[in-house]
Amino acid sequence: MKNFSPxxxxxxxxxxxxxxxxxxxxxxxxxxxxxxxxxxxxxPVADADMVNRAVExxxxxxxxxxxxxxxxxxxxxxxxxxxxxxxADVDTLAAMEAVGSTRPLRDARTWDVPFTAxxxxxxxxxxxxxxxxxxxxxxxxxxxxxxxxxxxxxxIAPWNFPLVMASWKVGPALAAGNAVVLKPSExxxxxxxxxxxxxxxxxxPAGIFNVIQGNGQVTGDSLCRHPxxxxxxxxxxxxxxxxxxxxxxxxxxxxxTLELGGKSPQIVFADAPDLANAARVxxxxxxxxxxxxxxxxxxxxVQRSIAERIVGDISTFFSTLKAGHTWACDTTxxxxxxxxxxxxxxxxxxxxxQAGAQVVSGGQRASVAGNGAYYLPTILTGLCDGxxxxxxxxxxxxxxVQVFDDESEALALADHPDYGLAAGLxxxxxxxxxxxxxxxxxxxVWINRYGRSADFVIxxxxxxxxxxxxxxxxxxxxxxxxxxxxxxDLTK
Numbered sequence: 001m002k003n004f005s006p007x008x009x010x011x012x013x014x015x016x017x018x019x020x021x022x023x024x025x026x027x028x029x030x031x032x033x034x035x036x037x038x039x040x041x042x043x044p045v046a047d048a049d050m051v052n053r054a055v056e057x058x059x060x061x062x063x064x065x066x067x068x069x070x071x072x073x074x075x076x077x078x079x080x081x082x083x084x085x086x087x088a089d090v091d092t093l094a095a096m097e098a099v100g101s102t103r104p105l106r107d108a109r110t111w112d113v114p115f116t117a118x119x120x121x122x123x124x125x126x127x128x129x130x131x132x133x134x135x136x137x138x139x140x141x142x143x144x145x146x147x148x149x150x151x152x153x154x155x156i157a158p159w160n161f162p163l164v165m166a167s168w169k170v171g172p173a174l175a176a177g178n179a180v181v182l183k184p185s186e187x188x189x190x191x192x193x194x195x196x197x198x199x200x201x202x203x204x205p206a207g208i209f210n211v212i213q214g215n216g217q218v219t220g221d222s223l224c225r226h227p228x229x230x231x232x233x234x235x236x237x238x239x240x241x242x243x244x245x246x247x248x249x250x251x252x253x254x255x256x257t258l259e260l261g262g263k264s265p266q267i268v269f270a271d272a273p274d275l276a277n278a279a280r281v282x283x284x285x286x287x288x289x290x291x292x293x294x295x296x297x298x299x300x301x302v303q304r305s306i307a308e309r310i311v312g313d314i315s316t317f318f319s320t321l322k323a324g325h326t327w328a329c330d331t332t333x334x335x336x337x338x339x340x341x342x343x344x345x346x347x348x349x350x351x352x353x354q355a356g357a358q359v360v361s362g363g364q365r366a367s368v369a370g371n372g373a374y375y376l377p378t379i380l381t382g383l384c385d386g387x388x389x390x391x392x393x394x395x396x397x398x399x400x401v402q403v404f405d406d407e408s409e410a411l412a413l414a415d416h417p418d419y420g421l422a423a424g425l426x427x428x429x430x431x432x433x434x435x436x437x438x439x440x441x442x443x444x445v446w447i448n449r450y451g452r453s454a455d456f457v458i459x460x461x462x463x464x465x466x467x468x469x470x471x472x473x474x475x476x477x478x479x480x481x482x483x484x485x486x487x488x489d490l491t492k
Contacts, residue, residue, distance in 0.1 A: 001105065001106065001109060001329055002329060003105075003327060003328050003329055004095060004105075004327055005327070006033060006035070006036075006038075006040070006098075006099045006325075006327050008095075009095050009096055009099045011040075011041050011096065011100070011190040011193075012190070012193055013027055013041050013042050013043055013044060013213075014044065014193065014213070015044065015046060015050065015054065015210075015211060015212050015213055016193050016196040016197065016210060016211040017053060017054045017057050017207075017210045017211075017212070018057045018061070018206050018207045018210070019200045019206025019207060020206075021193075022050075023044075024044045024050070025044075026042075026044075027041075027042025027043055027044055028042075028043065028044065028045045029042065029043040029045065029186055029215070030042060030043075031043050031100070031186070031187070031189065031190075032187075032338070033099055033100065033372070034100075034101065034102050034187075034326070034334075034335040034336070034337050034338065034372055034373075035099075035324075035325040035326045035327070035335050035368075035370065035372045036325060036369070036370025036371060036372045037339070037370055037371030037372050037373075038370065038371070040099070040100075041190070043186055043189055043213050043214075044213050044214070045186075045213065045214040045215060045218055045219060046183075046212040046213060046214040046218075046219045046222070047214075047218060047219075047222070048218075048222045050212060050214075050219075051181075051212060051219060051222040051223050051226060052222075052226065052228075054181045054210045054212050055152055055154075055181055055223075055226045055228040055229060056228065057207045057210060058152045058179040058180070058181050058207055058208070058210050058228075059151065059152050059179065059228050060207060061179055061205055061206060061207025061208050062151055062152060062178070062179040062207075062208065065205035065207070065208065066205075067177060067179065067204075067205055067208050068149050068177035068178070069177075071128075072127035072128035072177075073127070073128050075124075075127050075174075075175065075177065076124040076125065076127040076128065076175070077124075078202055078203045078204055079120055079121070079123065079124035079127070079171075079174065079175055079202075080120075080121055080124050081202040081203060082120055082198060082199050082202035082204065083117040083118070083120040083121045083124070084117070084202075085198045085201055085202055086113065086116055086117040086120065086195070086198060087113070087114065087117045089113075089194070089198060090109060090113045090114070092194065093108070093112075093113045093116075093163065093191060093194060094108040094109040094112070094113050095108075095327070096190055096191050096194060097112055097113070097162060097163055097191050098326040098327050099326070099327060100162070100188050100189075100190050100191065101159065101160075101161075101162050101188045101191075101326070101337075102159075102160065102289055102290060102292055102326065102334040102335055102336070102337055103161065103162075103289070103326060103334065104324075104326045104328075104331045104332070104334060105326060105327055105328070105329055105331070106329055106331075108163075108326075112161065112163050112164055113163065115164055115167075115454070116163045116164055116166075116167040116195075118454075118456070119164070119167045119168065119171050119456055119472075120167055120171050122171070122455075122456040122457075123171040123172045123174070123175035123456075123476075123477060124175055126172070126175050126176075126474060126477040127175045127176075127177075129474070130147055130474075130477065130478065130481070131147065132144055132145045132146045132147050132483070133145040137487070139490075140489065140490050140491045141487060141488065141489060141490060142487070142488040142490055143485070143486070143487045143488075144485070144486045144487075144488075145483050145484070145485055145486075146483065146484045146485075146486055147478075147481045147482075147483055147484075148177075148481060148482055148483075148484055149176050149177035149178045149480065149481055149482075150178055150230035150231045150480065150481070150482055151178060151179070151228075151230040152178065152179045152180070152181060152228055152229055152230060153173040153178045153179070153180050153181075153229070153230065153231045153232070153233060153480065154180075154181050154183075154223045154224060154226070154229040154231070154232045154233070155169035155170055155173065155180055155181070155182045155183070155232075155233050155234075156169070156182075156183045156216075156220055156223070156224075156232070156233070156234040156235075156236065156244070157169050157182060157183070157184050157185065157192070157235060158185055158235050158236045158294075159184075159185035159187040159188040159337055160289060160292045160293060160294075160337070161289070161293075162184060162185065162188040162189075162191050162192065163191050163192075163195070165235050166182060166184060166191070166192050166195060167195075168235070168471045168472065168476075169182060169233050169235070170182055170195075170209060171476075172471075172476040172477045172479070172480045173233065173480045174204075174208065174209060175477060175480075176477055176480035176481045177481070178230075178480055179207065179208045179209070179210075180208070180209050180210065181210045181211075181212060181223060181229070182196075182209070182210065182211050182212070183211075183212050183213070183214065183219055183220055183223055184211065184213070186213065186214060186215050187337060187338070189213050192211045193211055195209075195211075196209050196210070196211045216240060216243075220240075220244070221243075221247055224244050224247035224248050224251070225247050225248075225250070225251040226251075227251065227252060229254065230254060230482075231254055231255045231256070231257075231480075232244060232248055232254060232255075232256045232257075233256070233257040233258075233469075233471075234256065234257070234258050234259070235258075235259040235260075235294070235471070236259075236260065237260065237261055237393075238260040238261040238393075238418070238419075238465045238466070241258040241260040241467065244256060244258065245258070256468060256469070257461075257467075257468065257469035257470070257471070257476075257479055258467045258468045258469065259294065259421075259460070259461060259462065259466075259467045259469075259471055260294070260421075260462060260465060260466050260467040261294060261393040261419055261421070261465065261466060262294050262295050262296070262298075262393060262419050262420075262421030262422060262462065262466050263298060263299060263391070263392075263393050263416050263418070263419040263421075264295055264296065264297050264298060264299065264419070264421055264422040264423055264424070264442070265297070265299040265300075265301050265413070265414040265416075265423050265424070265440075266282050266285065266297040266299065266300050266301065266423070266424035266425075266426070266450060267301045267302075267410050267414055267423070267424065267425050267426065267436065268282070268300070268301070268302045268303060268306065268310055268426045269303050269410075269426060269427040269428075269429070269432070270303045270305050270306045271427055271428045271429060272426035272427055272428065272448070273426075273428045273448060275306060275309065275310065275313075276313060278310070278426045278448075279309075279310050279313035279314050279317065280313070280317055281424075281449060281450050282297060282300060282310070282314055282399075282424070282450065283313075283314045283317035283318060283377075284317075284450075285297035285424065285450040285451065286298055286377065286397055286398070286399045287317075287318060287321060287333065287377045287397045289334050290333060290334040290335065290336055290374075290375065290396060290397045291377075291394065291395065291396045291397035291398060292334070292336070292337060292341075292395050292396065294421060294466075295421050295422035295444065295451075295460075296395075297399075297422070297424050297450050298393075298394065298398065298399060298400065299390070299399075299400050299402070299414075300314075300399055300400065300401045300402070301402050301403075301404060301410055301413045301414055302401065302402075302403055302404070303403070303404060303405070303410075304403045304404065304405055307401070307403045311360060311379060311381070311401055314379060314399065315360055315361040315379055318361055318362065318376070318377035318379070319361070320332075321333040321377060323335070323366040323368050323374040323376075324368055325368070325369075325370070325372075333366070333374065333376075333377070333397075335368070335372045335373060335374050336372075336373040336374060336375055336396060337373075338373060339371075339373045341373070341395065341396070342365065342373035342374075342375055342396075344394075344395075344396075345375050345394055345395075345396035345398065346364075346365070346375070348388045348389055348392055348394050348398070349363055349378060349380070349389060349394075349398060351387075351388050351389075352380060352383065352387045352388055352389035352390075353380075355384065355387050356382060356383075356384060356387075357380045357381065357382050357383050357384075357387060357389060357400075358380065358381050358382040359378065359379070359380060360379035360380070360381055360401075361376070361377065361378065361379045362375070362376035362377050362378030362379065362397070362398075363376070363378050363380075364376055375396050375397060375398075376397070377397040377398075377399070378396075378397060378398045378399065379399050379401060380398065380399070380400050380401065381400075381401045383400050383401070383402060390402075391416075391417075391418075393419065407432060407435070407436070410436070411436060411439050411440070414440060415440075415441060416441075416464075418464055418465045419462070419464060419465060419466045420441045420442045420443060420462055420463030420464040420465075420466050421442060421443060421444065421462035421463075421466035421467070422442055422443070422444040422445070422446070422462075423440045423442040423444070423445050423446070424445075424446050424447075424449070424450040425437065425440075425445060425446070425447045425448075426447075426448055427447075427448070433447050441463050441464065442462070442463060442466075443460065443461045443462040443463050443466065443467070443470075444460055444461075444462075452472070456472050456473065457472075457473055457474075458472065458473055459471065459472050459473030459474075459475040459476060460472050460473075
């Protein structure tokens with residue numbers, strides 16, 4: 001693996017509908033490289049007519065192809081071939097992802113692309129691992145609950161992990177026998193097109209997986225409101241998730257799966273089995289992808305007796321990170337997605353400092369050639385209840401620090417009035433671990449680690465305003481199907 005010039009990477013400014021690229025004019029958006037702020041492509045915006053074209057094409061393909069009705073193992077074979085093609089295309093996909101997103105080349109090659117392929121394989125294996133139920137009825141009746149695909153699912157993916165999040169949306173939906181219309185973020189739109197192209201090469205019927213480009217206000221809203229969409233799945237901000245729920249409710253009360261914002265705590269007790277390792281895990285959980293992760297561990301809640309040591313170790317780790325262009329192999333700190341987002345991070349940190357918080361490390365932008373935005377990993381102490389840095393999802397590499405003396409105080413500090421996506425807990429006391437795992441209002445609790453496993457089997461999703469439903473696991477597959485009750489009279 002070596003550095004490359006971003007100008008070597010070419011992209012298609014188009015939609016992908018019915019197995020073909022659809023190029024329209026004019027392009028309404030400039031797509032910027034996050035690393036240097038350079039406008040490297042234009043992007044069309046699918047209006048209501050283009051959205052209708054994509055949905056109608058998907059619905060026709062779903063009804064006329066054998067995708068939903070073929071033996072599930074046959075559908076799984078196509079998905080596995082698709083995963084193999086994704087793996088084989090790692091050079092192209094990783095370069096596209098590095099140029100167009102905040103994902104450094106090394107991470108894109110070793111994690112994003114392989115993780116995307118393996119996720120498709122996981123859901124492929126779910127295709128024939130489900131069934132219905134036979135109900136307990138009288139002997140003169142036969143009652144059944146049958147599982148069926150929805151039809152066409154509308155999927156909206158975020159910008160922070162474009163490939164991976166697209167696979168989370170489309171993998172279970174396609175494995176469950178649905179067709180999909182995917183809208184990637186307008187800031188990171190192009191690797192989704194490559195995924196769709198590879199799906200056709202793997203043998204997926206044309207029209208089963210479609211990609212439309214555009215923004216949320218026009219394209220996303222039209223997709224959610226289309227009567228041909230039977231369900232919507234979305235990952236992104238809590239505010240956008242509420243708008244999607246509203247659009248779906250106003251046009252047919254279709255179901256939604258929403259993975260939304262977070263303000264996740266990491267609780268460290270003095271008896272944690274390896275404090276040095278805990279500090280490294282905590283540091284990575286807020287600096288990875290420059291903190292632009294929905295479940296970023298952004299609130300450190302640490303026992304008073306070890307607070308100085310843990311904060312010092314985290315600060316030392318932060319000092320080793322190198323901000324740089326995503327197409328450079330030695331980059332270990334990602335750019336912020338846009339200058340607008342960097343301004344927001346600066347503003348939240350600044351307001352908290354004015355209110356009395358202290359900056360232990362970071363607290364300012366990093367200098368990198370070009371017009372990209374970079375923000376140094378930041379530690380804030382001395383925070384008071386209600387400070388913006390404690391309450392708002394910053395979506396940047398900013399770690400707040402609070403100290404506690406006992407278990408009940410730690411649990412109280414961990415509770416957030418709005419968010420409940422994830423939580424980390426570090427302790428050698430099994431009883432304490434289980435008490436807090438039950439007491440934490442979070443959809444994901446990680447003990448002596450922070451982050452999901454690499455095997456896809458454990459579902460992920462949030463409590464409170466952090467979302468509805470689950471991604472990953474068998475639950476994500478089952479959420480892509482609906483049930484039908486059948487009752488047969490055996491006496492006739």
